[in-house]
Amino acid sequence: MSKEDLVEYCAPSMEHPVAIVLGSGLGALADRVKVVRRIPYEDIDGFPQEALPIEGHRFEVLVGTIDGVPVVVYPGRVHLYQGYNALQVTSLVRHAHRLGCRDIILTCASGAVRDAKPGTFGLITDQMNLTGHNPLSTPEGAAHSLFDTPFVPMTGAYSNYLTTFAREAAAEVGVECSEGTYVGMLGPSFETDAEVKALGILGADYVGCSTVCEAIMARALKMQVLGLTLVTNKAGAADNSHEAELAAGNAAADDTTGVLLGVLRRLGGLQA
Structure with missing residues (x-):
């Protein structure tokens, strides 16, 4: 869907909607969207046509507003561990950019490497990409045509002003937050004890299987990035499971929605 198509279906105030990617168990916000347009993921350029959503995700873009703020919501993603490449897993970011989004909120579930408590939120202030993949490392001209250079500085990749908004929004609704570095x-598979110890030495606070490639692509496209992770488990715990992640996400649905709504209100004030 082109930006021109978007304008056809949306009010003029939607020139710069806010993009939101919702991670495992964090899809409750999608129910708050006043939808004016639905876009199947299969219509997104570069998204793998054969992909099926894992539990806790769905593949339909919701274009509309939340409390009057223009949004493009992606209630699911694909992952490198499903066998897709870094360009495919960042197709949602490129799609959001083409629709005029300048700000993007990346949410995910994660394990706590150090002191963060399961059930709390983490504001991602930095990242380490240990996936072995990078969406800018590709010979495909279609991707490179979107940005000036693949040699993108990643210092400051997570927006200070968006993180401040999230910090304020969390305090406003009484949600406990930590802050730190997310490792992708x-x-x-979940992490071994040895990997958790190594990650702690490296300075990691949270660990998960998404987000880092999306943040790299967003940075290359000069988008402002907010990273919000729900800490669902202790990294390295013997009983970790995807089902437990989803349960933790569902339990925190009201808190997640409250924080994101607070961020959107503040962004809406900037656009007014």
Whole structure:
């Protein structure tokens, strides 16, 4: 769907909607969208046509508003561990950019490497990409045509002003937050004790299997990035499971929605 198509279906105030990618168990916000247009993921350029959503995800873009703020919501993603390449897993980011989004909120579930408590939120202030993949490392001209250079500085990749908005929004609704570095691993297996110890030495606070490639692509496209992770488990715990992640996400649905709504209100104030 082109930006021109978007304008056809949306009010003029939607020139710069906010993009939101919802991770495992974090899809409750999608129910708040006043939808004016639905786009199947299969219509997104570069998205793998054969992909099926894992539990806790769905593949339909919701274009509309939340409390009057223009949004493009992606209630699911594909992952490197499903066998897709870094360009495919970042197709949602490129799609959002083509629809005029300048700000993007990347949400995900993660394991706590150090002190963060399961059930709390983490504001991602930095990242380490240990997946072995990078969406800018590709010979495909279609991707390179979107940005000036693949040699993108990643210092400051997570927006200070968006993180401040999230910090304020969390305090406003009484949600406990930590802040720190998110490490992206390939997955899908959970981390070993030795890996958790190594990640702690490297300075990691959270670990998961998404987000880092999306943040790299968004940075290359000069988008402002907010990273919000729900800490669903302790990294390295013997009883970790995807089902437990989803349960933790569902339990935190009201808190997640409250924080994201607070961020959107603040962004809406900037656009007004």
